[in-house]
Amino acid sequence: DAKTTQPNSMESNEEEPVHLPCNHSTISGTDYIHWYRQLPSQGPEYVIHGLTSNVNNRMASLAIAEDRKSSTLILHRATLRDAAVYYCILRDEDSGYALNFGKGTSLLVTP
Amino acid sequence: GAGVSQSPSNKVTEKGKDVELRCDPISGHTALYWYRQSLGQGLEFLIYFQGNSAPDKSGLPSDRFSAERTGGSVSTLTIQRTQQEDSAVYLCASSLEYTGTKETQYFGPGTRLLVL
Numbered sequence: 001d002a003k004t005t006q007p008n009s010m011e012s013n014e015e016e017p018v019h020l021p022c023n024h025s026t027i028s029g030t031d032y033i034h035w036y037r038q039l040p041s042q043g044p045e046y047v048i049h050g051l052t053s054n055v056n057n058r059m060a061s062l063a064i065a066e067d068r069k070s071s072t073l074i075l076h077r078a079t080l081r082d083a084a085v086y087y088c089i090l091r092d093e094d095s096g097y098a099l100n101f102g103k104g105t106s107l108l109v110t111p
Numbered sequence: 112g113a114g115v116s117q118s119p120s121n122k123v124t125e126k127g128k129d130v131e132l133r134c135d136p137i138s139g140h141t142a143l144y145w146y147r148q149s150l151g152q153g154l155e156f157l158i159y160f161q162g163n164s165a166p167d168k169s170g171l172p173s174d175r176f177s178a179e180r181t182g183g184s185v186s187t188l189t190i191q192r193t194q195q196e197d198s199a200v201y202l203c204a205s206s207l208e209y210t211g212t213k214e215t216q217y218f219g220p221g222t223r224l225l226v227l
Contacts, residue, residue, distance in 0.1 A: 032213060043115075043202050043218030044154070097144060097167055097209060098156030099216060 004088045009106040012078045020073040020105055022088030027068050031092045035062065035073050036099070037084040044087070044101070047073065083109045113137065115219035117203050123225045124193055132188040132222045136205030143186050144206075144216060145178060149199040157201075160186060161209050193226045200224070 005023040012018040024033070035047040048055055048062045050071075055062040061074040075082055087104040116135045124130050136143050145157040156170040160180040171177070175193075180186040190197055200223050204216040 043204070043221050044216075045218065046215045049213065049215070091213075096169075097142075097159035097161075098146075098170065099154070101154040103153060 004090060004102060006086070006088055006102070006105045008103065009108065011108045011110065012075075014080060014109055014111050015077050018075040018078045018082070018107065018109075020075070020086050020088075020107065021070065022072070023070045024088070024090055025069045027090060028092060031068075031090045033062065033064060033068075033071050034089045034091055034099070035060070036087045036089065036101070037082075038087070038104070039081070039084045044099075047086070049091075078107075078109045080109050080111065083107055115203055115205055115217055117201075117219040117222050119222060120220065121223045121225075123227065125227050126195060127192055129189065129191045130193055130224065132190075132201050132224070134186045134188070134203030134205075134219060136184065136186070136203070137217055138184075140205035140207055140217075141183065142206040142209045142214070143180060144204040145186070145188050146202045146204065147199040148202060148221070152199075154202065157188070159209075190224075193224075195226050198224055198226045 032049055032051050034049040036044045037047050038044045048057055048060050050062045063072045085104040085106050087101045089099050118133045141162045143160040146154045148154045158178045159167040175191045178188045200221040202218055202221045204218045206214045206216045
């Protein structure tokens, strides 16, 4: 898998937008960008994925840079329930079956 | 619909004992994965099942670990002669099928194993 780099931790106030960055400068043309999150004491949860275009779903938005060397997960209005570790993962045809979670970004949301 | 379920939620065992962990994937999902997460560590892939194909066991840490999937549905992860370093959360995931770049894996809540 191509490598991703995320900040170890970030903090946000409740009801404010959160932008979680991910750098993936060695991404290849066929790599999909996936985001998962893991709430405390729970299994990971799929958030969103994309290839080139920005993506929106009910949970979040994914903004992908034009050169695809970085992406940003956007939570439009953080809630206390969004406090979790967020993982940015690249998937290509040679990734194999496992998701390579790395260390992720631990998001703290304060009231 | 029902998500991935795992049992037991918690398991405490003594060193040297065997344990069995169970995973019920989402109905209709043909791909099933086992991971483990040690305290403060990332998720480590263990094994993968897809339909009737031979499983990918490349992530199993030792021959004390084995897994089977009966009838293409329920899976059991067995750890023989448990060691203290086996203490971890064991997570099961399933996906509709393995499509590589786009498939979404759905995770269960995990089984917390403590080996005394």
